[in-house]
Amino acid sequence: MMAYLDNSATTKPCSECISAVSAMLEECWGNPSSLHALGINAMKRVIEARQAVAESLGVSREEIVFTSGGTEANNLALFGAVKARKRLGKRIVTTAIEHESVLQSAEELERQGFEVIFLKPDSCGNITKEQLFEAVNSDTILVSIMYINNELGTVMPVEHIKRAVKKAGANALIHIDCVQAYGKISINAKKLGADLITVSAHKIHGPKGIGALYVNKEANLTDQNFARSFGGEQERRLRPGTEAAPLIAGFGAAVKALPASAEQRAHIKELNAYARHRISEMDGVVFNNDETASPYIINFYVPTFMRSQTILQELSANYNVYVSNGSACAKGKKSHVLTAMGVSDEILDKSIRVSFSRYNTNADVDALVDALKDLIKKHPRS
Amino acid sequence: MKEIILVKNGELALKGLNRNSFEDILIKNMRRRISDLGSFEFTKGQSTIMVEPLDDDIDLDDVTDRISRVFGIAALSRACVCEKDFEEIKVKAAQYLEEELEDAKTFKVEAKRADKKFPMKSPEICRELGGYLLSKFYNLKVDVYNPDITVTVEVRDKYAFVRGNNIKGAGGMPTGTSGRAGILISGGIDSPVAAYMMAKRGIELCAIHFASPPYTSELAEMKVMELLKKVARYSGVITTYVVPFTRLQEAIRDLCPEEYFTIIMRRIMMMISEKIAVSQNCSALITGESVGQVASQTMFALACTDCAASIPVFRPCIGMDKEEIIKISRKIDTFETSIQPYEDCCTVFTPKHPKTKPHLDDVLKAESRIDGLDEMIEEAIANAKKVIIK
Numbered sequence: 046m047m048a049y050l051d052n053s054a055t056t057k058p059c060s061e062c063i064s065a066v067s068a069m070l071e072e073c074w075g076n077p078s079s080l081h082a083l084g085i086n087a088m089k090r091v092i093e094a095r096q097a098v099a100e101s102l103g104v105s106r107e108e109i110v111f112t113s114g115g116t117e118a119n120n121l122a123l124f125g126a127v128k129a130r131k132r133l134g135k136r137i138v139t140t141a142i143e144h145e146s147v148l149q150s151a152e153e154l155e156r157q158g159f160e161v162i163f164l165k166p167d168s169c170g171n172i173t174k175e176q177l178f179e180a181v182n183s184d185t186i187l188v189s190i191m192y193i194n195n196e197l198g199t200v201m202p203v204e205h206i207k208r209a210v211k212k213a214g215a216n217a218l219i220h221i222d223c224v225q226a227y228g229k230i231s232i233n234a235k236k237l238g239a240d241l242i243t244v245s246a247h248k249i250h251g252p253k254g255i256g257a258l259y260v261n262k263e264a265n266l267t268d269q270n271f272a273r274s275f276g277g278e279q280e281r282r283l284r285p286g287t288e289a290a291p292l293i294a295g296f297g298a299a300v301k302a303l304p305a306s307a308e309q310r311a312h313i314k315e316l317n318a319y320a321r322h323r324i325s326e327m328d329g330v331v332f333n334n335d336e337t338a339s340p341y342i343i344n345f346y347v348p349t350f351m352r353s354q355t356i357l358q359e360l361s362a363n364y365n366v367y368v369s370n371g372s373a374c375a376k377g378k379k380s381h382v383l384t385a386m387g388v389s390d391e392i393l394d395k396s397i398r399v400s401f402s403r404y405n406t407n408a409d410v411d412a413l414v415d416a417l418k419d420l421i422k423k424h425p426r427s
Numbered sequence: 428m429k430e431i432i433l434v435k436n437g438e439l440a441l442k443g444l445n446r447n448s449f450e451d452i453l454i455k456n457m458r459r460r461i462s463d464l465g466s467f468e469f470t471k472g473q474s475t476i477m478v479e480p481l482d483d484d485i486d487l488d489d490v491t492d493r494i495s496r497v498f499g500i501a502a503l504s505r506a507c508v509c510e511k512d513f514e515e516i517k518v519k520a521a522q523y524l525e526e527e528l529e530d531a532k533t534f535k536v537e538a539k540r541a542d543k544k545f546p547m548k549s550p551e552i553c554r555e556l557g558g559y560l561l562s563k564f565y566n567l568k569v570d571v572y573n574p575d576i577t578v579t580v581e582v583r584d585k586y587a588f589v590r591g592n593n594i595k596g597a598g599g600m601p602t603g604t605s606g607r608a609g610i611l612i613s614g615g616i617d618s619p620v621a622a623y624m625m626a627k628r629g630i631e632l633c634a635i636h637f638a639s640p641p642y643t644s645e646l647a648e649m650k651v652m653e654l655l656k657k658v659a660r661y662s663g664v665i666t667t668y669v670v671p672f673t674r675l676q677e678a679i680r681d682l683c684p685e686e687y688f689t690i691i692m693r694r695i696m697m698m699i700s701e702k703i704a705v706s707q708n709c710s711a712l713i714t715g716e717s718v719g720q721v722a723s724q725t726m727f728a729l730a731c732t733d734c735a736a737s738i739p740v741f742r743p744c745i746g747m748d749k750e751e752i753i754k755i756s757r758k759i760d761t762f763e764t765s766i767q768p769y770e771d772c773c774t775v776f777t778p779k780h781p782k783t784k785p786h787l788d789d790v791l792k793a794e795s796r797i798d799g800l801d802e803m804i805e806e807a808i809a810n811a812k813k814v815i816i817k
Contacts, residue, residue, distance in 0.1 A: 080644065083645055085644055085645055088646065089645075089649075092649070105760070107763050107764075208526065212529075212530070236685065237489075262763070413493065
């Protein structure tokens, strides 16, 4: 039996998604922007999917822009926001533990002359609302913070951004990277006061290659002042190019297949408690995230571990168990998240991230812990 | 902290003996609009209606948003419920309005004491609470003429309420208090605005849309449904008829002189709409026409279309500039949908040089060339598709 516990990297496409994608490829392959019946049929599916994504964020359909995924959406959000607001100030507030696509974009903006504040987490990976209030000033044009951290599951103070911006009297746009939060907790763009929200399909059992950026209609972001690529009329010219209709339909189907958040959360909480209990059976185990973090992610290490890269190779090769040592996008580079928390190189090397999806069961956890115990026995270290 | 919504009636207060029944309709409309969010209790008071959520998990933001679009309401506000004890009132006021008070520079306190048994008189409540808030929020100054925030305390028979600034209501009169009318909806910018404006005056809507497949696409029809949904957020349920218009349009094209195409088409739309409207207990029609906007909307052309219907035709946009209409369409969030570029039946077979000053005699003569017009009209009505828009 396979135990797939790397759901923050990607998730297994659900059956609803698979049938939606293949139906589009087989029957509904018209260009959604064509005005004939073939096109209209494809467009109808695109509209349905757009509606599903919009509803899931509590926004209207016109506010959803499909992109190739989270990275593109984050790039569009940061560079677009700055393009739209560059005359109004030069400070950007973000954190040191964002996803690479935000971090690298922010660093590029810093090179372009913007003043970027990277909020630092404490040793548990948390960032407080006080830090946020202190960092946002009247010169701030963008606040970009993730909802849930992808390596630790720590919940960022995104609910307070709106207030911080208002209090500072800033003309700032608010971007929230919700890739890891989407489908796991309920997200309401209007309540958060967000102008931009990034989501991705393949973290919620949808296909890879498709994500979306919510763009607040009232923020007045047009193709002239916001877009980064230029072309046809698709996606309100904010992100032109023929719509990836099969992927969009798959995305929509995955969103519709999401279970009610309360019951899913209860299941994951139980699973998390069970996993923490079982992982604690290993001598000397240390958790890098505490229980205030999202129950979907557990990050830990055992001092007597080998390097996590080796462990995860062996787990997959010999035990059919899949975990990770951090963000898959880093391709094995040292975790900037754990580094920002100030953890030592040794811990960095040994930390393992377990991330759940609604399809995981206690048996998956058992497979992991039994395998790890086996490995510790096999490679004794002091 | 228990929260409720206080709703201030609009023009209702003017309506003398009808007031009670108007209020009942307003309550019914509000109830219908929020019933899927949970259960609520509505209590009538002096020119206010209290909306009290009965379930714990109700999202009051949503409720407020929806109620703010119900016609017949001048203003609404969220209020926090307190025991009738001044100590509790003052502490809760500071907590409940913390964010607003922090953001404000100036404030004043107003008190309404409906329960005269409450030991403090209104001026005393104002003075004491004002003093307390000043001691808690260093950013605040008193300004009784033009404050950023007015903190209002209402002492009623069971509880006291504390609230901040009012939110503006949708105004107008409760939908349904002025009868029913049929709106001719095309998918453009004007007709949804016209629908909204008349619904605001208390008219319940029924909609008629003409579709000419295959000349008009399914997307055009979807767009109209989308627009009606947005209007329905204000007007409540809209019973909609989609009338197949292809055969009639082809007959006009084949049998009438080109310069009269549009005007005759408009007349036939009026005839069909009137029949459908009357069958739906409507007493009038509504269109989005505005004088001089296009050839079929010159005063002379309007005169020719107007007499095709024998019930009144309301044209609330008649004297408005396009800019003014667009302003409203943005407010009611129909603009973005309206400008999607799909052909509707008004743009199919448009004449190169339409008559801008048609004479009714000529139009009638041209129209009479269509043999079996009445049968075709009956056929179109019989084949109309009914859709309920909520």
